[in-house]
Amino acid sequence: MVFTMLLGEVSGSSLNAFLQECGFIEVGDGAGWRADLEEEGYAIKVFVKYEEGKVKFLLPEPSVPAEINERVVRRIASELYEHVHGVEMPPEKLKVEAATYSFCYYCLKPVRELLFKCRRCGGRYCSQHRLPERHKCPGISYVKAAFEGGEKREPEAKREMVVKRHGGG
Numbered sequence: 145m146v147f148t149m150l151l152g153e154v155s156g157s158s159l160n161a162f163l164q165e166c167g168f169i170e171v172g173d174g175a176g177w178r179a180d181l182e183e184e185g186y187a188i189k190v191f192v193k194y195e196e197g198k199v200k201f202l203l204p205e206p207s208v209p210a211e212i213n214e215r216v217v218r219r220i221a222s223e224l225y226e227h228v229h230g231v232e233m234p235p236e237k238l239k240v241e242a243a244t245y246s247f248c249y250y251c252l253k254p255v256r257e258l259l260f261k262c263r264r265c266g267g268r269y270c271s272q273h274r275l276p277e278r279h280k281c282p283g284i285s286y287v288k289a290a291f292e293g294g295e296k297r298e299p300e301a302k303r304e305m306v307v308k309r310h311g312g313g
């Protein structure tokens with residue numbers, strides 16, 4: 145799912161500081177942030193992107209119910225809005241932009257073709273960032289340890305079919 149919040153102008157460093165405090169880490173050389181959260185037993189990946197006064201929350205897991213996604217996002221968005229403006233976020237500032245969305249977990253760009261699933265970290269990446277070295281693979285230290293232990297692994301990313309969606313909807 146994709147949520148958009150109208151936040152207004154905010155400095156990148158202040159946004160960065162706030163999100164890091166909430167447990168987010170930077171991805172894609174400044175493309176955005178990501179966090180792995182938990183809500184009611186669901187593991188929820190949240191990616192955040194900021195551009196031109198808008199904050200986008202990208203949640204890739206189709207198995208998480210929409211209302212759980214919304215609750216998590218609304219909580220982060222409200223805190224962020226209050227942090228920046230000092231007042232409570234008017235509910236209409238946050239809205240669902242799309243029910244489904246395919247994007248690269250590293251550069252956060254929308255991907256219309258196939259996404260590659262990384263065997264090491266389980267993330268999905270565009271063709272440019274599919275190799276572990278290219279997306280600063282969170283699973284890479286494990287693999288290094290395996291190599292040092294003499295166990296060989298195939299450095300490949302598995303292609304995964306993603307249902308193509310045509311505009312509209």
Ligand SMILES: [Zn+2]
Nearest residue numbers: 248251270273
């Ligand atoms: Zn990418």
Ligand SMILES: [Zn+2]
Nearest residue numbers: 262264265281
């Ligand atoms: Zn990876």
